Structure formats: C-alpha cells, structure tokens
Amino acid sequence: MGTTNEKILSLRNVTMDYGGKRVLNGVNLEVSKGQIIGYIGPNGAGKSTTVKIMLGLIDNYRGEVEIFGQDIASGDPSYKRKIGYVPENAEAYDNLTASEYLIFTAELYGMNRAHAEDKATKLMKEFELGDVIHTRLSSFSKGMKQKVLIISSLLHDPDLLFLDEPLSGLDANSMMVIQEILLQLAAQGKTIFYSSHIMDLVEKISNRIVLLVKGEIVADGSFKELQEMSEEGTLAEIFNQLTGFTEHKNRAEKFVSIVQEEQAHA
Template structure:
C-alpha cells in the first residue's frame, strides 16, 4: 500500500505541491494525471526517495522513503519520465549491473531478463551500446531494469513514452497481471483513453493540488462529463480554450 498525506514540496519561493493526499491499495492501479508542470513527476520522485518533501509524509509498503531511501528502493520499481541509463554499457551489461546492485541471484536474474527481453522484443540489441539505441528501445531497457527484482510497488512516470503499439499493449497487459498479483501501481500518462481503460482510480493534479479523485464512474458523476479527456480538460480549465482553437483552425482552413 502507498499512503501520501499532506505532501508539500517547495523549490525556493515556488510551491510545486501543495498538501496533496492519496492512497493506493494493494492490487490497484492508480492513475496520477495532470498537465505538464502540475507536480506529477515531483510526487513520484518523492515516493521513491529521490526528492525530499518540504512537509507531509509518505509510506510505501510501510517504509518511509525519507527515513530509509535505500530500503524503499528494494520494494519499488521506478520508471522515470526520461530513461536514466549508462550509455556506454550494452543492455546485457546494464541488466547484470542492476542485478548485482539489487542482489538478485544469477539464475533468477537470467530467468527474468530472458522473459522480459523477449516480451519487449529487444533481443537483437543486447550487445549494442545503449547510447546508440533509439529512445523507444532505451525506454524498454528502463522498464525491464525496473521489473528485474519483481517489485511489490511500481511507480511509472510516462512509461508508455516512445513505445511502439505492440510494446505498449504488452506493458498494459503486464500491469493488469501485476495488479492481479496484488502489487500497488502508480501510473502517469497523457494517453487518457489508456488511463480510463486500466486505472481503478484516478487522481488529477492541477497547479500542485489534487483537485479530484475517484473511479471513472465517480468522476463522471462529480464533473458531469462522459469521458476522461473531457473531465481532464474541464477541470484544468482547458476545454473552452481547445474549442476556441479548433474553431479558429476551422475558419482559417
């Protein structure tokens, strides 16, 4: 379980997060959505112990990331918005490095690598330098490395970025499988139909505040819109702006 209470983060005079609270149960996919700059990535970095909050508390599977940032990384698989990899290594070398850091037994590591490499179709790139590979392939490497230790909690920040349709489908099915295994998953994406499809509950961050939260049915009832895209645009004050832009484009064309 993930528990976030009154989380605030300031950088100097700028408040990026302003007292947000939410919970993610075991066996639940929680969609943390919002416009660019809303505070999603900052929240996720605090969850995994990369950033320290200004105030508030976080518990990941009973662990406080602020007090024990190393311990929390043992139970969390984190995929950042932009892959952070060693470009001078090959994927095979990188996976072995991650396995050694995490203390994964050799036999188990080989089994997990083989399974995930085949799932994401990167067998042909295992002996090539990571720095020479496409963004999409690097994203797959980032995903695989986050899953090697079979984490209890997954924090995925725009993990679908750069994935081809086949790999995106595979990741979607893996997330549903992980949910059935009882894992807690926080998932951010700008692909709103995908979030609508797989998330059990959704929290929408806007200007550093969690402005609405609930299942899709609850959000539809609260906001009086029929799909997540319209809910998102309405609550982020973008719907009218988008309609005006589209009308101007129609007139110009």
C-alpha cells in the first residue's frame, strides 16, 4: 500500500495570533496517505500550535484545515476517532494503573471495553511491560510512561498519527522498535506526522521533511531535496543553515573556555 495520492490532510493559509504575536503565518500543506512527515523547526516556530489546531484543541485560527476531506471547523468531531496523538508533555493520569488509563482512552475513541483491555494487555507485553499492567503510572519511569502513551495513541488503530517528541526517555532498543513500527504502519497506508528535535531520527524515518521557521514553512521535500538546496550534509547541519543558526561553534568555545577558567590566585 504505502503512499498514494489520496489526500489525508490539507492546511490552507493557516494563520494564528497569540497574545498579539503572530505564531503561524499562512501555512499551506497537503499530506497524502502513507506519508511520514518529519515536522521540524526551532523552539517557538509554531510546530505544536499547528498540531493542536489539527487535533481541534485550538480553534481561533484563520484559514482552512481539512482532515479526511472534512473541514474541521464544521463542528463534527467524528474525524478525531481516526486520529492518534502522542503529546510531548503528557500529564498521564498518575493515580490510574496502566491498564485503567489505556481502557479509559480506548473508550473515549469508542472502543468496546473488553476488546480494549485484551488489546492493551497484549501491546503492554510486546513492549516488555507485562508485569506492570496493573501498576499505577505514578511509579513508572519516563520511558515506561512514554511506551504507555504510544500504546494509547495506537490502540484504536488510527489512520493518522501525530507524534510530538515520541521517543523522549526511551532506551536505544525501544527507539529502534518504535521506528520500525512507524515504518510498517506507513507501509500499510497510515499517515504519520512526526515532530522531533532529534534530527538523525527524522532523517531516517521521514519520506518528507517540512521545516517551519517563525510560523512559515521555509523548506518542504525529501531529505535528498533538502540536501540539494543546501551546501550542508546532515539534516542537523541543513536545519542550522536554513534557520540561520551558525553560532553553535562560537557558543560552545565560549562555554568551554569558561568551564576551563582557572581560579585567579590571590
């Protein structure tokens, strides 16, 4: 299956002001079925705002947003049942057990309780969390919580997945497993919107990279296409060039020189 020309997501001239400041400035984006979009940009570029608009969490934007061919401003929330979301800083309900939390979120998506419980248990075991299914989330490490959030975003088998720093706190093996899961989901026609600061991961798994700077898209293409519009090699270097950040060496040198300053002898 993989990528087709079927349009899953469309943003037309999306503009958003927040507290008198322009956060998004005329964003235009069309996403086809089966694409893995690496959505990157400096802090404050408007990445999370874009995602929250598409999820229907922010509604005072201008422009048009269509998901699965439906204008999300129409007020019909049914499109949300086919969406999964891993937020960057999820305040998971710490007093719930992992099982309770997963069943609760699955029921919000309209899943049958018994089916949700069965599926959640199987997925927890696959993520090596089988022995803590009935343990409260408050005792989980950041990586364990992250795995639960990833399961909760996939439990209802969504067609469109939004991931905001999804690998935060995970060990190297888990990161590899999740990368492979995302590639296999995309190959089956799922569409994945992936936002991260870890450039080499974005470079590895995305078949399209969208770079947002100060609320505007400044680059949109495959990694190869981005390389061609820049003199740089890795995505991290291209990112620095296109965002105008060339200060890292100077800053590092200053920082290290301060670290190495010797105490003046009296």
